[in-house]
Amino acid sequence: MSPSLNKKLSAWPYPRLERFPGRLERFRYRTYNFLENRLWPVRPIYFLALVALITGYGFPQDLLKSFFISYSLVFLLRHILKYTYFSYKGYLKESPKKPSYATIVWGTVKKILSHVAPPQLSSCDRLLSNLPLPRLEDTVTRYTDSMKFVISEEEHNNLIATSTQFLSHEGRTLQRFAWLLHLITDNYVTWFWEKYIYYAGRYPLPIISSTCQCVLYGEDDLTQVYQVARLLYIETLANLSVDRQDYLAVGDGLMSTRHYRNIYNGSRVPGAEIDNFQWNPPSRHALVVHKGTWYKVDTCDEDGRLYSVNELAKIVSELTTRQDKSTGFLCKISSLTADRRTEWSKNRRKFFLNNAHNKKLLEVIETSQYVISMDTAKWGVETSDKMSVYMKDMLAGDGTNRWFDKTMNYAICANGRGGATGEHSPADGAEMDHVCENFLNLDKQILKSPSKEEQLEIAKLDEPSNYLKLAEKLEFEVEEGLEEEVERCYEAHTKAVADLHVHSIIFLDFGKGRLKKCGISPDGFVQMAIQLAYFEDQGKFTQTYETGSIRFYANSRTETVRPVTSASCKLVCAMLDETSSKQTRRQLLKEACEVHVNNCKEVMLGNGFDRHLFVLCVIAKGLGYNSPFLDFFSSQKWLLSTSNIPNMTNSIAEDTSVNNIMLGGSFGAVAQDGYGICYRFGGNHAILVHITSYHSSELTDSERIGNRLKSAFHRLAGLFDD
Template sequence: MSSGGKPPIYPLVKKFPTNFERRVYRTYNWFDNLLWPVRPLPFAGAIAIAAGIQYRNPDQYIFQYLPEIGNKVVEHIAKVSIVSFFTYIPVFILRKLLKWFYFSYKGFLFENPKKPSLTTKIWGTVRYLLSFSKPILESCDALLPNMPVPSLDHSITEYLSSMKHILTDEEFKIVWEQAENFKKNEGKRLQRYAVAYSLFADNYVTPFWEKYAYLYGRYPLLINSSVAHCDLFKNCDATRAHRAARVIYVEVMSHLACDRQQYKPLGDGVVCTRHYQKMYAGTRVPGETVDTLVNYGISKHIVVQLRGKLYKLSVCDEKNNMFNIEQLTKIFTELLERNNWENGMIGKVAALTHDRRDGWQKNRERFFLKNAENSKILNEIESAIVFLSLDETEYFNDWEKPETMGHFLTNMLAGDGTNRWVDKSLNYTVSKNSRAGGTTEHSIADGAEFDHIFENYVYTDYDVIGYPTIEEQKKMEIISDSDRKSLKFADELKIKIADEEMLAEIERCYNLHQEAKNDVDMYPVLFRDFGKGRIKKCGVSPDGFVQMAIQLAAYLDQGKFVLTYEPASSRFYANSRTETLRTVNDHSCEFVIAMVNENESKEKKIELLRRACETHVQRNKACMVGKGIDRHLFVLYVLSKAIGISSPFLDTYGSQKWILSTSHVPNVTGQNDEDTDKNMTWLGACFGAVAADGYGVCYRFGGNHSILANISSYHSSDKTDSTRFANRLKEAFHSLSALFD
């Protein structure tokens, strides 16, 4: 285990901010973000100098034409205000120039880094100069360019190109005719609406995407929407109370760092950071037809689920002094020692949140909001920083027995029906043998934000703080008399049984979730024969390599090409989320066909693989610069429904299922060493398959040594089998690598 001692990436504060202190630093940060790359203190100094000059020379030319006010004090204030305005003009012009050039220029993505153009060299020089004024988390958010609307011809052409290998000739002919009619008729009108809307919004996609792709969904969130996050492969040497204390301590520090904007922005601010503020102390409130997101700013407590009971656990004392890891270890030790159990149905009350959203909305209204005591408890849960479950289950990992990790992943994705408050933005789990993981509610943010927070967590937990020995941890668990006087132990939250119908609803939701959980077919690919290092030596993109291997495995598994989804980043733009990178194209299909052709030469297969990977990289870059097609077509589809325009083409587009849904969990900070000790590799994440007859593949590279791919499908489908797909994926990895032997 790491001994710690490395510098922290954000302050590990010792006091919780008061409301006044929070208003002060939020006001300062707002001012800082308004001025960046100029800083508040130099700007205030410039205003003071200009005001002093004005005060000493009251008859300056610029003030000669001001009307006489009569009140000298008011007159001086007015003149200082005018001086401040004129002082800000150069800052305003500088920021507009940066937005127009530095933040809008993306030509460097498409150039040879060894032979950059003059424009790219100038851009690099500006980047270097800006490095002397480090931005805080949201400094650059207002400088990012607005998301552009692609041309209608571009989106339809690319869409048809992506579908021609998936549909039969007859099906493709129908879609092609629909597309041509769409371009000539309703498409023009919908495109005008999209362009008009984009003029008044920094991002014409995100409001529609968050509302209609997520918040309008009436399905249960676990498995269908929420994403699981997992521990490192190696189980840390920690007692249960100490591990829970560390998880909460680090996440509280992260929570406050986000609120203070002390997180280092990715890419030095060139990517969107707007969604970090929704990560903690947030909840998704169910509605009859659409949900809403509520964020409570910063909170001083978490809610813990243990043995069927709920507890409120404060993270600071009455004087706002933060509890440190040793103090939290004692608090969790005291809670675990209570040994109180709730074996009745009320101990499964969290199952109500596992229901369909409209069903949970009705039960939330009946059993909580209309009951004064339960309503207060609900507010404590929804305003908590995170929801933490202390599970009585043990989870294990064994490189040679993937089913052990499959059990762990399935439980992180689906829970047990009682140990997730599904609405919460972040649910954490600490098992009986100290493994950690949980689920994240997906409407709040995407993989990049989740990855950033987890990588910061790992670095802070292992490299900054470090783990003491088990003996030292057990000493921390000893609670003295003075501890009992100074520490604030957890308070039980006793939910009242509103009526017999409440118990019946809990049982119904619990049983339905058991069926859904048992239907999940999860299999982890723990591929250790080679990793990113080997792939780079082959001269191809690592992500392209894995995506082509997935295509080959899927073709062998299904006997055909299927609609494939991979999220691509569009975070160079303001208020952005993701775009869809459609993996299936002419070059990917040519490569797969060549691989299953025993008569094709190795040289030809290498040529086709390299071309397919390069095409994949270029298509990814196109998505990054606003030339993706799916979010554009999605917005047109939503507009057609809102306005009442009938469109067979968009109806066809909206009805097509992502049979193969993939996601690459990238390394976004580069601060965690996964090569020195391979067991210190993050297992990544997992999600449920999008289509009932499809697969979900969530993968990442374990340093340069491994490829980890967590595969999900459903037992109820006779077309899929996660174990079968996993074996074919491993074979595909070997087949692609063998080309370069």
């Protein structure tokens, strides 16, 4: 390992704090960050020095005028950066080996800013460009072109006709309203997207809205108790670092970090018609679930001193030995959060808000930093079947060990292997991936691990301690009707989990290293393999979703990349045509990957069309417009939903050993008769794929398409064998 790489892997992504901030300290650094986020790249101290300088030499009698002149200069500098440096995206369309002069200048400015004024987590959020509003004609044309290969010729002709009518009638009016939204907001999509895609949904959160993350391929060297203690310690530091904005951002401030604050402390709150997200300041406690019993665990003492890993191990070990475990239906009380949202809203009010004692416990839960479940299972990754069970458990839990309203529910099994269940509405997968990568870097590469014998000895609490606050059990009071509702929710969740079909693939034959040598995009390669596997599985092409990144724009979430193109369809047809030559197939694969890469870049440049059409649908519904074109758009099912988990930090040395590859994550299939395919590259030597579908569907089978996908990997890569 090179010295530079070793130095990077050993660097902490945030400070090693020793104390939980008091009110005065938090007020101090939040005030500083308030100024920092409105003055960067000028530091607040230098701004005050400039005000003092102008006051002393220019306007000694008028401090307000000096302040105005100073801020005017900073305001001008920031706007120059906003509309030049932060707006420039030309490098996305250029080869790194042959950059234009504009890109060279931009890169030089980037190096200077990173060296002179390295941004904090949110220093640049207010300088990011607003998400552009595409021309209506471009959006409609791109959409109709994308549907050509997934619907019949007759349906496509009808779509063209309704699109023409849309452009000449209601589309113009709707676009004007979208333009007004674009004019007065930094992102004309996000508010609508969060409200109507997430918070207005009445479906249960697990499987449908939840996502999951898993850890490394290799065996864990920590006991369950010690791993939970280390997780409590690391994630408390991460939580405080996000609040202080000391969390190391990716992209040197060029990407939106607006939603990091939602990862810790907050909770989704169910409503009768629409949910909302409740953000809370950093909490001193987390929740630990052991054998269906919920405990409040403080991560610092009464004076604010953060507990060490060893001290937390004693606290966690003590709660596992207690005889106060919940019994009966109270073990399953968290299954209430797995219910449909309107029903959970009613039960939340009836059993918690209307009961003074339970209301206090609910506040403890919803304001906690995060949840950690100490599961009794022993997860393994030795076979596809074991890995699939592990991934399924991470995605849905068992109805007793997740509080699905919380953004992050971590879980550690009996043999120390862990993972996380995420709630998708307040943050996207990229932010959660960032958090998990930082944790793994610290847990597996930076912090030293005692032997398991030493861990057991460290965790012993021989006698009551005056300096440790032991875990506090959440003792729920029983209300009339609570048992029936808990059992109903638990049974419904159990059925949903049983219906979920997860098939995991740990493909170790090759990774992105081989694909790069072939001169093709790794992501494009996997997407083409998915298209080939799906066509062989279903005998048709279908509307396909891939998560696209638009994080270069302010307050952004995601956009849709549509992998089905003329080039991808030609490739699939050639692969199924026995008369097609290897050379022809290879050329078609290259062309399909190039088209896919270009489409991804267009999305990154803000030229996607799905979110634009979504906003027009919302506006049309709000104004009472009847639009056949938009009705068709909104009625189409995503039978194939895919996502490539990005490498956010490059901090995990995955190429040093197969044991260091990250296992990736998963999500539930969007459509009842569809597939959800989540994948990532494990360094240069592995591809991790997790496929979901539903047993109740007669059309899909996760294992079947998984086998087809592995075959497609080999067949497509084999085109370059000579």
